[in-house]
Amino acid sequence: MKKFLSKERLPSFLKNERLRWIAIFIIILSLFSVVLSFTVNFFLGLMLLIIALGATSASIYIMSQITANTNEYISELSYRIKRGEQEALIKMPIGILIFNEQNEIEWVNPYLQPYFEKNDVLGKKIEVVDEELATIITNNVENKTAATVSWHEKDFEMIIQKDIHVAYLMDVTRYSAIEKEFEAERVVIGQVFLDNYDEVTQSMSDKNVSNLSNFVTNELSNWARRYGMYLKRTDTDRFFILVHAHSLQQIEEEKFKILDRIRDRTSKQNFPLTLSMGIAYGDGDLNSLAKLAQSNLDLALGRGGDQVVVKSPEEQARFYGGKTNPMEKRTRVRARMISQALQEIMKPLDQVFVMGHQSPDMDSVGACLGIRRIALMNNMKCWIVLDQTAIHSDVQRLMEELDQYPDIKYNIITPEEALEKATEQSLLVMVDHSKPSISGSPELYEKLKNRLMVIDHHRRGEEFPENPMLVYIEPYASSTCELITEMFEYQSKDSEPINKIEATAMLTGIIIDTKSFSLRTGTRTFDAASYLRSVGADATMVQDFMKENVDSYLKRNHLIDKVEFINSDLALCVGEDDTIYDPVTAAQAADSLLSVSGVSASFVVTKRPDNRVSISARSTGETNVQVIMEQMGGGGHLSNAATQLTGVSVSEAAEQLVSILTTKKDEIKE
Numbered sequence: 291m292k293k294f295l296s297k298e299r300l301p302s303f304l305k306n307e308r309l310r311w312i313a314i315f316i317i318i319l320s321l322f323s324v325v326l327s328f329t330v331n332f333f334l335g336l337m338l339l340i341i342a343l344g345a346t347s348a349s350i351y352i353m354s355q356i357t358a359n360t361n362e363y364i365s366e367l368s369y370r371i372k373r374g375e376q377e378a379l380i381k382m383p384i385g386i387l388i389f390n391e392q393n394e395i396e397w398v399n400p401y402l403q404p405y406f407e408k409n410d411v412l413g414k415k416i417e418v419v420d421e422e423l424a425t426i427i428t429n430n431v432e433n434k435t436a437a438t439v440s441w442h443e444k445d446f447e448m449i450i451q452k453d454i455h456v457a458y459l460m461d462v463t464r465y466s467a468i469e470k471e472f473e474a475e476r477v478v479i480g481q482v483f484l485d486n487y488d489e490v491t492q493s494m495s496d497k498n499v500s501n502l503s504n505f506v507t508n509e510l511s512n513w514a515r516r517y518g519m520y521l522k523r524t525d526t527d528r529f530f531i532l533v534h535a536h537s538l539q540q541i542e543e544e545k546f547k548i549l550d551r552i553r554d555r556t557s558k559q560n561f562p563l564t565l566s567m568g569i570a571y572g573d574g575d576l577n578s579l580a581k582l583a584q585s586n587l588d589l590a591l592g593r594g595g596d597q598v599v600v601k602s603p604e605e606q607a608r609f610y611g612g613k614t615n616p617m618e619k620r621t622r623v624r625a626r627m628i629s630q631a632l633q634e635i636m637k638p639l640d641q642v643f644v645m646g647h648q649s650p651d652m653d654s655v656g657a658c659l660g661i662r663r664i665a666l667m668n669n670m671k672c673w674i675v676l677d678q679t680a681i682h683s684d685v686q687r688l689m690e691e692l693d694q695y696p697d698i699k700y701n702i703i704t705p706e707e708a709l710e711k712a713t714e715q716s717l718l719v720m721v722d723h724s725k726p727s728i729s730g731s732p733e734l735y736e737k738l739k740n741r742l743m744v745i746d747h748h749r750r751g752e753e754f755p756e757n758p759m760l761v762y763i764e765p766y767a768s769s770t771c772e773l774i775t776e777m778f779e780y781q782s783k784d785s786e787p788i789n790k791i792e793a794t795a796m797l798t799g800i801i802i803d804t805k806s807f808s809l810r811t812g813t814r815t816f817d818a819a820s821y822l823r824s825v826g827a828d829a830t831m832v833q834d835f836m837k838e839n840v841d842s843y844l845k846r847n848h849l850i851d852k853v854e855f856i857n858s859d860l861a862l863c864v865g866e867d868d869t870i871y872d873p874v875t876a877a878q879a880a881d882s883l884l885s886v887s888g889v890s891a892s893f894v895v896t897k898r899p900d901n902r903v904s905i906s907a908r909s910t911g912e913t914n915v916q917v918i919m920e921q922m923g924g925g926g927h928l929s930n931a932a933t934q935l936t937g938v939s940v941s942e943a944a945e946q947l948v949s950i951l952t953t954k955k956d957e958i959k960e
Contacts, residue, residue, distance in 0.1 A: 572602030592750030594765035645675035653799035705731035
């Protein structure tokens, strides 16, 4: 009996434990019913016994047939699946390469074999069979996701299973071409502005104005036609352009030569006209794209004009042009408007904070004193935020002189004190800089960034406050002190005027930034200096402030003694890796080198007291040092720029600088 009930003798469907228990339950129930029927009636019991045996036999037969059919179906399905797997592995349009730990090819499927021509590849190293493929696999072996690669003039999506040494390559050339076509046809929006059209045409006759306007329109129309763009004049000095991305790429390769062409051609007619453009791409929302184009144009104008800013929402801005010094405006209207706007902003405020950049110079501190005086003229409390632990000798002498002016000295506070005093009704004025990261107190900026004004004479960079209440950036100005001096003319005449020490500090700032009126000096620079002299600026005190100590003098000469020349006209001084130089000393060394015959630009690389590496760059105007410093994370003017680098040595920073000077020499020349 035990042998009969063994699993080997049981029908196959009863080998399933759950089905077996169900069958046992039904059999017991049937036997119980038959026995019960016999007790009631013999014939009834006999009939039920026959029925139960018949039903059991039929059930066993039917279940056996079902099981047999199911097994047959599963066997056939398994065979078909295996056959399909084998066929897919051999015939599917995906390249499969199996290799071992020594990078030897163990197997390739037929789809991938033609890419190796008729070569026998099994057992050979990948780099021997195809060096390009070996490089691709090496570069992507650590990738967790699929990577798009180019091989044999086709695009593939590659996935590598590092643990089992298998590479899969799917040909996506067609889809890649569609994607490239889509990107090439994306819409680009641009704004074109004639920087100095109003100033140039102000004194021209109607005939000459018409001729100049027609010339510019024809030049821009020919340029637009060449690249298949849509050009529409929206105002006397504004144009709107629509172009495809692939045309923009061609224009960028030529570096927007239209700027040079119009500038040069109009200069020969004694009516020098310059263009600025803001170009935006990479956003499907046309409204956002138009706003970005206008923002890029504002950035170009904030950097002095005569240049193009190209930017998408996800990428950094690219700059073209900007090789010439910005022209000085012939009107003081903007200075009057800014002065009056500042008065209106101050009315509902409780106090004003003014601060310059880190390691402030005389222009920065002088500008702070000027804003403080303007605030007093409007009956407004003003605090000068200054960290006196990081100032140069000239500013230190000014601080000592301010001991005789206790009312001013009282209003000079530390960044920590400013944070405590600042309220929701306070205004912050950033002078001589527009980058929050280099502010004297970045924490104070964060607290008051929604009530902010910027006054600066440097070209505007990408890093800029989001929503300033008022912006006064004039790159043509010699200094921030010059801009603020012009604002005094439009203040109340009944209030107490600027005093001697304030005028002297502001004049010192102008003299230092213009190298004694030899660089970046316009007629309004002399007007500002004349005004400051008329209100009591002391020339003798200016000279005292500008004197340097013996240690600074010796270090400056030591740097100059290490001068090297690149391309015969670029002077480079590199300090020692372990010697710390004051940033002002390095800047003075760069200034001194410009007096050497044949030097068009000078660069001084030194280690700062904060262990960062600084590069001071100066130029006579023939070389655009601003472009160079921007590539290294800094900024400034065409003829006066700088940067600070972290995580590199002095010698490494010098190598980066030399690489830029030698590889991009055409871009930095006017």
